[in-house]
Amino acid sequence: MEYAIVKEENRHQERDDGLLFTYEEIWVRHFHFLASRGYQLRPRYNPDWVPSWRLKPVKYGSGKNEDAIPAWPKVVDAICLTNGQRVMLKHVELSSEELSIMTYVNTPAALEDSRNHCVRLMDVILLPACETHALVVTPLLYEHSALPFRYVGELVEISIQIIECLDFLHDHNIVHRDFCKFNVMVDGERLIPGGWHPFDPRAPPDGRHDKLSRFKWVDRRSTGPHAYYLIDFGYSKRLESRDGALLTGIYGQDDSVPEMSLTVPYDPYPVDVYHVGNMLLKFYGEYRPCGSLERLKEVAQKMAHKDPSSRYTAQEASKEIHRVCRKIGYFRRRQRIWPDDPIFDTFFRFLVRIGVINPL
Known part of the structure; x- marks a missing residue:
């Protein structure tokens, strides 16, 4: 599956313009791929996104532009299409121990321990044509x-x-x-x-x-x-x-x-x-x-x-x-x-x- 293209007019240009920061562009590129894996991102990350304040005469920053709220670096929210659950996706480096440790604390034996209050790992998504990173899916907390x-x-x-x-x-x-x-x-x-x-x-x-x-x-x-x-x-x-x-x-x-x-x-x-x-x-x-x-x-x-x-x-x-x-x-x-x-x-x-x- 090919990467989606980020519209030039949707890239962040100046302070408080509500547009996409560079670190968010990964979610636009993987929007359709993630949908095929069962995870729907917010409209902000749809490659065809048109900011709502361009469609209606509402000034950005009025508190009525949900699609102007950015994600944080490396993480984004989504909806699981199979059950409607809200989840978080995180971009993790395979060279770190993050994925292996998350996997370990979510093994059946580890989950039986009542002291285990580590976040639950719902899914791991390997990115196409990428050998350095993967996505981990956890519940929205x-x-x-x-x-x-x-x-x-x-x-x-x-x-x-x-x-x-x-x-x-x-x-x-x-x-x-x-x-x-x-x-x-x-x-x-x-x-x-x-x-x-x-x-x-x-x-x-x-x-x-x-x-x-x-x-x-x-x-x-x-x-x-x-x-x-x-x-x-x-x-x-x-x-x-x-x-x-x-x-x-x-x-x-x-x-x-x-x-x-x-x-x-x-x-x-x-x-x-x-x-x-x-x-x-x-x-x-x-x-x-x-x-x-x-x-x-x-x-x-x-x-x-x-x-x-x-x-x-x-x-x-x-x-x-x-x-x-x-x-x-x-x-x-x-x-x-x-x-x-x-x-x-x-x-x-x-x-x-x-x-x-x-x-x-």
Whole structure:
């Protein structure tokens, strides 16, 4: 099957013109091929696309141009034509370990492990006439931090799952190397009943931000339990042993790990622990202190200790978070937490409680 051609007039020319960025052109070229494999991309990537704002006198940027919302580099959303499920496609390098690790954590044996909260691999697509890259297909998930946490139990839930996942990976000699905020997702189907736009998490599927198409969501507690997932294994490594493992390089969203270095080898396992602990500390720090959060915080502080030899191992952190969370009983998990922001005064909290407003 031949590549489709990108129209010259649809290529990005100037700032905020809503047209195709260079990194998006791959999806136009493979539009028909992916349809033949059962995956329908958005109209933006149809080779015959005519931007909607050229057809109607609506100014681009008015919030009514869904086809102006770009994908991110290497990833795009699609609809599975066999069942209508929304999915994500990612362009991965075959020279990396990303595909092999994703395949490994999705084997039947690995999926039987309750600690395995890695993103599910639905399909692998080999690209025509390409020996360097492939596409991996995963379910469409939601950015876990795009909606606020409102109860202690919600933070308990995510804390347990991500630390369990870290323990699972390390138990299989896998280091993620970027176990950070934007690589933790949640199944958002129940949280956002009307759906969301894959590349605008606070917009409905049509991408509009006007009053006629409002983005609506509900509390995690009222729709739980929720499944959180780890994504993006682009920097990940599967090592032969836990003993004597040394790597170099500064990887990931969080470069504050004290021992990471371009030249001095370090143990990557404590780096993963630091990443998760530091992420959790930031979660807890966004809310006004309370006794239950302080207990969770103590675990995260031990994970993010500056001295790697003083940190918990993933297994120790998993045991400790389970121990701490058992002490946070039913009623404490139902305790309301509020962002550490002066706007959340008594009257504002009252309006939130009775459902008059639902702030993000």
